[in-house]
Amino acid sequence: MAQELSRCFVVCVRALALSFPAESWLANLCLIRLCYFVVCL
Numbered sequence: 001m002a003q004e005l006s007r008c009f010v011v012c013v014r015a016l017a018l019s020f021p022a023e024s025w026l027a028n029l030c031l032i033r034l035c036y037f038v039v040c041l
Contacts (some may be wrong), residue, residue: 005040005041008039008040009032009036011039011041012032012035012036012039012040013032015026015035016032016035018027019038
């Protein structure tokens, strides 16, 4: 189960990394969290 969630988290991170420039990655950490809760949980 934990492995599934971490894989899902990576998907969210990659999707957002493609959507935003690398410099703003930290600024979009909350979006990654939001994606994680919506998609993964």
